[in-house]
Amino acid sequence: MTAAPAADRVRLRTRVLGAQPIGGLFALPYLVFVGVIFAYPLGFAVYIAFHDYFFTAPGVDVAKPFVGFDNFVSVLTDPQVLRSFRNTAVFLVINVPLTVVLALVLATALDSGVRWVSAYRIAFYVPYLTASVSLVGVWMLLFSSGGLVNSVLGPLAPSPSWLINSALAMPTIALYVTWKQLGFYILLYLAALQNVPRERHESAMTDGANAWERFVHVTVPGVRSVTTLVLILAIITGANLFTEPYLLTNGGGPDGASATPVLLIYQQGIQQQNPDTAAAIGMLLVIVVGLLSLVANRVNREA
Amino acid sequence: MRFIRPCALVTSGLLVASCGGGGSESGGDSEAAAATGAIEIWLSNNEQELAWGESVVEAWNADNPDQQVTAQEIPAGSSSEEAITAAITAGTAPCLVFNIATAAVSGWVRQGGLVDLSSFEDGTSYIEERGGEGAGAYAIDGSYYQLPWKSNPVMIMYNKTLFEEAGLDPEDPGMTTHEDFLAGARQIVESGASDSAIWPSPTNEFYQPWFDFYPLYLAETGGTTLVEEGAATFDSDEGRAVAEFWATVYEDGLAPKEASTDDAMSAGTTAMQLAGPWAIPSYAETVDVGFMPVPTSSGTEDVYTFADSKNVSMFTTCENQGTAWEFLKFATSTDSDGQLLELTGQMPLRTDLAGTYADYFEANPDYVAFAEQAERVGDVPSIPNSVEAWQAFRDGYSAAVIFGSTSIEDFLSQTSTEVDELAQG
Numbered sequence: 001m002t003a004a005p006a007a008d009r010v011r012l013r014t015r016v017l018g019a020q021p022i023g024g025l026f027a028l029p030y031l032v033f034v035g036v037i038f039a040y041p042l043g044f045a046v047y048i049a050f051h052d053y054f055f056t057a058p059g060v061d062v063a064k065p066f067v068g069f070d071n072f073v074s075v076l077t078d079p080q081v082l083r084s085f086r087n088t089a090v091f092l093v094i095n096v097p098l099t100v101v102l103a104l105v106l107a108t109a110l111d112s113g114v115r116w117v118s119a120y121r122i123a124f125y126v127p128y129l130t131a132s133v134s135l136v137g138v139w140m141l142l143f144s145s146g147g148l149v150n151s152v153l154g155p156l157a158p159s160p161s162w163l164i165n166s167a168l169a170m171p172t173i174a175l176y177v178t179w180k181q182l183g184f185y186i187l188l189y190l191a192a193l194q195n196v197p198r199e200r201h202e203s204a205m206t207d208g209a210n211a212w213e214r215f216v217h218v219t220v221p222g223v224r225s226v227t228t229l230v231l232i233l234a235i236i237t238g239a240n241l242f243t244e245p246y247l248l249t250n251g252g253g254p255d256g257a258s259a260t261p262v263l264l265i266y267q268q269g270i271q272q273q274n275p276d277t278a279a280a281i282g283m284l285l286v287i288v289v290g291l292l293s294l295v296a297n298r299v300n301r302e303a
Numbered sequence: 304m305r306f307i308r309p310c311a312l313v314t315s316g317l318l319v320a321s322c323g324g325g326g327s328e329s330g331g332d333s334e335a336a337a338a339t340g341a342i343e344i345w346l347s348n349n350e351q352e353l354a355w356g357e358s359v360v361e362a363w364n365a366d367n368p369d370q371q372v373t374a375q376e377i378p379a380g381s382s383s384e385e386a387i388t389a390a391i392t393a394g395t396a397p398c399l400v401f402n403i404a405t406a407a408v409s410g411w412v413r414q415g416g417l418v419d420l421s422s423f424e425d426g427t428s429y430i431e432e433r434g435g436e437g438a439g440a441y442a443i444d445g446s447y448y449q450l451p452w453k454s455n456p457v458m459i460m461y462n463k464t465l466f467e468e469a470g471l472d473p474e475d476p477g478m479t480t481h482e483d484f485l486a487g488a489r490q491i492v493e494s495g496a497s498d499s500a501i502w503p504s505p506t507n508e509f510y511q512p513w514f515d516f517y518p519l520y521l522a523e524t525g526g527t528t529l530v531e532e533g534a535a536t537f538d539s540d541e542g543r544a545v546a547e548f549w550a551t552v553y554e555d556g557l558a559p560k561e562a563s564t565d566d567a568m569s570a571g572t573t574a575m576q577l578a579g580p581w582a583i584p585s586y587a588e589t590v591d592v593g594f595m596p597v598p599t600s601s602g603t604e605d606v607y608t609f610a611d612s613k614n615v616s617m618f619t620t621c622e623n624q625g626t627a628w629e630f631l632k633f634a635t636s637t638d639s640d641g642q643l644l645e646l647t648g649q650m651p652l653r654t655d656l657a658g659t660y661a662d663y664f665e666a667n668p669d670y671v672a673f674a675e676q677a678e679r680v681g682d683v684p685s686i687p688n689s690v691e692a693w694q695a696f697r698d699g700y701s702a703a704v705i706f707g708s709t710s711i712e713d714f715l716s717q718t719s720t721e722v723d724e725l726a727q728g
Contacts, residue, residue, distance in 0.1 A: 054413065054414070055388070055391075055392040055414060056392070056414050056415050056416075057391050057392065057394060057396075057414055057415045057416040057618075057619055057620065058393075058394035058620075059394075059415075060414070060415030060619075062415070080698070137564065140562075140564050141564055144561050144564060145559065145561055146498070160560065161561070163561060164560045164561055164706070166706075166708070250505065250506035250507055250561075250562050251506050251507030251508060252507060253505075253506070253507055253701065253706075254560070254701070254705075254706050255701050255702045255705075255706045255708050256698065256701075256702075267694060270381075270385055270388070271384075271385065271509065271690055271694070272688070272690045272691040272694065273388065273410045273413070273414070273690070274691070
């Protein structure tokens with residue numbers, strides 16, 4: 001008669017805490033981390049975006065009324081904000097495909113046993129490990145008006161120069177970020193390539209497939225899940241662009257051609273003390289990035 | 304000291320916001336105002352200023368064992384203002400900061416972060432006796448949330464060696480009018496003496512106008528600030544003249560549109576910069592520099608310029624405001640100001656500078672021009688949304704003047720309207 005309630009209690013506990021409750025305990029630090037570092041600030045940002053909000057000293061009690069969608073209307077009718085999203089679109093159109101293609105091709109080359117493979121791996125990975133601030137300094141020397149690139153190009157050098165040319169500033173940043181991040185994505189692809197069975201390549205060779213056909217029909221499908229990951233990570237990284245337009249093109253220049261939403265969040269939220277409109281831009285960015293990531297996931301799955 | 308009084312009226316909305324909950328805290332009449340004890344202060348990271356600060360703190364601590372002062376550099380950040388804004392929000396601001404930019408003050412008042420120094424019994428009288436008539440320019444509706452401390456009057460600094468190579472007289476370049484300045488600048492570039500004649504930073508930060516457009520605008524107008532009586536002033540003949548002057552500088556390739564990757568004066572890649580007296584010790588070892596007033600269209604004498612002042616504010620988180628106020632007076636006394644002048648070359652914002660420190664100027668003739676210029680300066684107006692207004696100005700200026708993608712007429716009229724709205728609060 002007493003066994004049934006005891007079994008019910010065990011079932012209930014298993015349903016709530018899982019088969020291994022101790023596992024939940026181990027996961028707790030990370031859950032706390034996610035809650036404190038991500039969930040709470042995100043929730044607070046949503047609150048700020050719907051209020052007439054500004055930061056005050058502790059103990060200063062000032063009305064911060066609910067304003068509905070006013071902050072969103074304000075930023076969506078601001079030409080600078082709209083332009084920053086267009087600039088980001090330009091960046092993503094260049095950076096994301098280039099990242100996927102170059103990372104996959106270079107990883108495949110490294111995986112095929114080229115000579116000095118370790119040297120290449122280090123060469124690709126060092127930019128990723130190096131602080132962007134120091135690399136930006138190098139790129140400024142390379143791409144400034146009197147820089148090395150223009151000296152090599154001579155009369156073919158663009159005028160105005162790369163970083164102060166409205167049409168070239170964002171593509172230059174996209175190239176820079178592609179180069180800087182490539183090492184990380186190559187590593188992801190290298191790991192994925194290890195998992196593509198050699199038998200598939202051998203079978204394709206037996207069927208008479210050449211190297212290009214094996215790449216398209218064996219390698220690419222074999223690393224599809226990593227391609228989805230690379231797409232999503234590249235989209236998220238690109239949408240959060242800040243350091244490069246802040247430093248490489250001197251605060252989103254020339255004339256706002258490389259301004260990004262995060263740069264405007266910094267200007268409005270930190271410098272101008274308007275965290276409410278800054279939070280509204282942030283919310284829009286979260287929505288756009290979420291939608292793009294969903295699309296990337298869906299497209300790659302169906303392909 | 305003649306000092307142009309900018310519009311110091313801040314809309315009632317801003318004051319309501321700032322005083323709403325901080326009424327008792329923002330004044331010096333609370334318990335904290337009389338409290339004494341240990342305090343903390345922040346100083347800029349300028350090497351000479353740090354040396355001055357440490358020396359003043361040491362002298363104070365020797366005489367006040369029960370009211371010790373601890374000094375440290377302003378924490379690292381993209382700018383001092385951002386670090387201070389964050390500290391106000393977090394409640395970790397020190398008692399005093401000796402490096403306050405006027406443009407940030409209205410925002411901090413709105414945050415409820417600053418103590419109204421006028422609420423100390425001798426607050427207003429001390430500030431006005433020390434700073435004279437010009438001190439009023441720093442008040443917000445009659446209340447001093449900052450003590451005007453020191454200025455760095457902006458002048459044209461030039462490399463005498465490069466001027467000589469270009470065939471210009473390094474002792475009297477004769478570049479007082481816009482026309483003569485442009486002619487001299489062309490001579491520098493065409494002679495090959497330097498790649499560029501002048502190199503103001505073309506970057507997009509809100510404060511960059513203070514080192515290109517604004518000094519020349521103050522000079523052109525005889526000291527009219529960017530906003531007066533709640534309205535933008537620069538959509539005018541004078542504003543147009545200065546904007547066209549700089550547009551010509553950029554169009555003719557006399558100034559680069561890119562930021563320098565190193566110190567252009569030291570590297571010799573430019574022959575001129577706009578700078579204050581801080582530049583004298585900074586370049587003492589590397590460049591033989593001269594200074595001349597900023598040009599005007601007609602070459603007027605006794606021109607005005609931008610003060611580039613840095614001031615001192617007390618923060619509401621300060622528990623021992625009595626000590627903080629006494630230390631502030633000690634650090635801005637005649638003796639401490641003299642020490643500041645001697646160690647940093649920066650001009651204390653006090654009356655009769657040249658007379659008070661006659662011995663110093665006799666021994667340091669390089670600084671005499673700055674002392675004279677300090678008599679004719681204008682500062683950033685105390686307006687609501689100050690940083691936003693300057694950012695709007697910079698955006699419009701970059702488009703029209705630096706990159707030429709819009710017309711100067713459109714820049715002046717559109718930005719003026721935008722600044723009008725922001726200045727209304």
